[in-house]
Each structure stands twice: as C-alpha cells, then as structure tokens.
Amino acid sequence: MTTSTPTAYAVSPDSGEHWSKEGAWRVAEGIHRIPLPLPMDGLKAINVYVIETADGLTLVDGGWAIEVARDLLERCLRQVGYGFGDIRRFLVTHVHRDHFTMATVLGHEYGADVALGLGEKPALELLNDPTLDESPFLDVLRTAGAHEIAELWAAGGGERPDMSMWILPDTWLDGDHEIPVGTRVLDAVHTPGHTPGHYVFAEKQAGLLFAGDHVLPTITPSIGFTVPPTPDPLGDFMGSLTKVRALPDLQVLPAHGPVAPSSHARVDELLAFHDRRLELSLAAIADAPGTGFDVAHQLAWTRHEKAYDELDLFSQGLAAMETKAHLELLVARGQATRQETEAGVLFQAAPTSA
Numbered sequence: 140m141t142t143s144t145p146t147a148y149a150v151s152p153d154s155g156e157h158w159s160k161e162g163a164w165r166v167a168e169g170i171h172r173i174p175l176p177l178p179m180d181g182l183k184a185i186n187v188y189v190i191e192t193a194d195g196l197t198l199v200d201g202g203w204a205i206e207v208a209r210d211l212l213e214r215c216l217r218q219v220g221y222g223f224g225d226i227r228r229f230l231v232t233h234v235h236r237d238h239f240t241m242a243t244v245l246g247h248e249y250g251a252d253v254a255l256g257l258g259e260k261p262a263l264e265l266l267n268d269p270t271l272d273e274s275p276f277l278d279v280l281r282t283a284g285a286h287e288i289a290e291l292w293a294a295g296g297g298e299r300p301d302m303s304m305w306i307l308p309d310t311w312l313d314g315d316h317e318i319p320v321g322t323r324v325l326d327a328v329h330t331p332g333h334t335p336g337h338y339v340f341a342e343k344q345a346g347l348l349f350a351g352d353h354v355l356p357t358i359t360p361s362i363g364f365t366v367p368p369t370p371d372p373l374g375d376f377m378g379s380l381t382k383v384r385a386l387p388d389l390q391v392l393p394a395h396g397p398v399a400p401s402s403h404a405r406v407d408e409l410l411a412f413h414d415r416r417l418e419l420s421l422a423a424i425a426d427a428p429g430t431g432f433d434v435a436h437q438l439a440w441t442r443h444e445k446a447y448d449e450l451d452l453f454s455q456g457l458a459a460m461e462t463k464a465h466l467e468l469l470v471a472r473g474q475a476t477r478q479e480t481e482a483g484v485l486f487q488a489a490p491t492s493a
C-alpha cells in the first residue's frame with residue numbers, strides 16, 4: 140500500500156532535485172516530466188509526461204483538475220515553448236482523479252483527444268449513475284469487514300463529485316496495440332490490477348516505460364481500491380507485472396516518484412513483496428477465519444512497519460481492501476476458502492494448504 144514517507148527524499152536523475160520539484164524536466168529527447176501538486180494527498184505530486192511531435196503535444200496523464208495544478212502546468216509548458224492549445228492528445232493511464240480529471244477538463248476546453256482504457260468504463264458509469272446515494276466504496280469496505288471505517292468515511296464526506304470532471308473519454312483503449320506519436324511508436328499495454336482499465340505505454344526504441352501507477356519506484360500501488368469491485372484484483376495486478384516483465388528492460392517513468400533505471404528490477408521487487416504478503420496472510424487465517432479487516436491488523440504497514448491502528452483513517456480503509464485482495468487471490472489459488480457473512484467475507488486457510 141502507499142505511503143508518503145519513502146518518496147519524501149527521492150531525487151530524480153533528470154532534475155537532480157527531489158522528484159516533485161516544479162519544472163519541465165527533460166527525461167529524453169523531446170520528452171519532459173512535469174510534476175503537478177496533489178494537496179491533501181500523501182503522494183505529494185503526480186508526474187505528467189509531455190511528448191513533443193511536429194504537430195503538437197501528447198501528454199501521458201493530465202493531473203488533478205485543481206487551480207494550482209492547472210496554473211503550474213501552463214507555466215511549465217511555457218518554459219518549453221508551448222501552451223494548452225498545442226495539446227493534441229491525452230493518453231491517460233487510469234481513471235483515478237489525479238490522472239484523469241485535468242485531461243478531461245483541458246481536453247474539452249481545447250479539443251484534445253482523451254484516451255482511457257475500456258476497463259474503466261464501469262467505474263465512470265457508476266460515478267455518473269444518478270441513483271447513487273452513497274459512495275460506492277462503502278460497500279467494498281463492508282465486504283472487507285471494515286464496518287466502522289465505512290461509517291467514518293460516510294460521515295467524512297459523501298457529497299456527489301463534480302461531474303464535469305468525470306465525463307467519458309473520446310477514445311477507449313482496448314487490448315494491446317501500437318499508438319504512433321509523431322515519429323515514435325508507443326506500445327499501449329493493458330495492465331489491469333491497480334484499476335481494471337490501467338494502461339502502460341512502452342517506447343521500446345527509446346527504452347522508456349510510461350508506467351502510470353502500475354510500476355512505482357519507491358511505493359507499491361494500492362490494490363482493491365476500485366469500484367465496481369473486481370473478483371481478483373491482486374491476481375490481475377501480478378499477472379500484469381509478469382506481462383511487463385516480459386517486455387525489454389526499460390527506464391521507468393512513473394506517475395509518482397523519481398525516474399528509475401530498471402523496470403525488470405522493480406517488477407521483481409513488487410512480485411516478491413506480494414508473495415511475502417500472501418504467505419503472511421495465509422498464516423493469519425490458518426487457525427481461525429478472518430475478514431480483510433481482521434487480517435490487516437496482523438500485518439505491518441508501510442516501509443516503517445507500522446501497526447494497522449497507527450495508520451490514518453483513509454489508509455486503514457485502503458489496507459483493509461488490499462488485504463481482502465490478498466485473501467481473494469489465496470482463494471483463487473485453492474489455498475483458502477471464502478464465506479459471505481453479515482460481518483463481511485470470511486476467509487480461512489484450506490485444510491490441505493498447511
């Protein structure tokens with residue numbers, strides 16, 4: 140799961156500065172990284188990547204549609220000789236607000252094409268459902284056994300989102316395919332897991348991977364924080380990591396954190412991390428059944444090995460959902476059984492798995 144602390148001192152090689160420092164940092168010939176602020180968010184910033192072509196710009200991700208980020212994006216584009224009117228296309232890695240919403244707003248204002256993975260359509264349709272009377276995440280928390288957290292989340296908000304930020308994209312990305320960007324060719328690779336419709340974009344010629352939140356250099360992307368829920372998000376995520384591991388070793392251009400040298404090295408670390416969490420989760424349900432919420436209490440969280448109760452309320456919710464995702468994968472592998480109850484989904488180690 141995510142935490143702000145490890146990235147707080149991370150220097151990016153393109154800038155020689157902390158990765159979130161303002162600027163249009165040159166990553167490669169014709170490619171700039173512009174970190175945009177995420178106030179109120181532990182992730183600190185999101186990297187938007189600007190790809191120059193002879194007839195305008197393609198941006199990978201757009202940032203969160205807030206005034207301070209919009210002003211900063213305009214200022215940084217100007218530093219490299221461009222304005223919003225030069226943007227032809229947004230390739231958005233996934234539907235989360237810090238990636239998608241500014242692309243939507245600017246795309247509609249300036250007539251740029253906004254492309255997003257088809258797997259995100261159910262989430263957008265759910266957000267646009269006029270009969271929605273509470274946050275759809277509350278039910279996900281309840282099935283993870285986190286009833287108190289669901290109540291606190293409900294009390295802490297629940298107003299309908301600004302729907303002008305959540306309109307459908309112009310283009311749905313479907314399957315794996317090549318996207319020409321000027322003289323470059325990007326391989327659009329469907330990488331479900333963090334969200335069902337997540338995409339990464341590989342430019343093999345230049346050795347670059349626009350990784351979105353799929354491969355992050357210093358933190359692990361949250362798993363299970365999606366609506367409508369999918370049956371096995373961790374299984375999807377690990378399958379997508381294996382898929383990216385089969386690409387050539389590429390420089391990682393992440394959405395959060397500094398540029399990192401090796402996609403292979405980082406994917407191996409992420410797979411090992413989740414294998415270890417799966418072992419610990421299985422051990423936690425060996426003798427008695429438990430929900431995601433129960434098992435999350437028995438695990439340590441963040442790089443600082445915090446106890447569950449030391450996490451903030453939002454992170455506690457994410458942790459319960461992510462632990463449920465680990466337990467669901469144990470079920471899919473035949474190592475555990477599941478039972479739906481009033482208290483949430485109860486998991487127990489299968490008798491043969493000891």
Ligand SMILES: [Zn+2]
Pocket residue numbers: 185235237238352394395
């Ligand atoms: Zn993100």
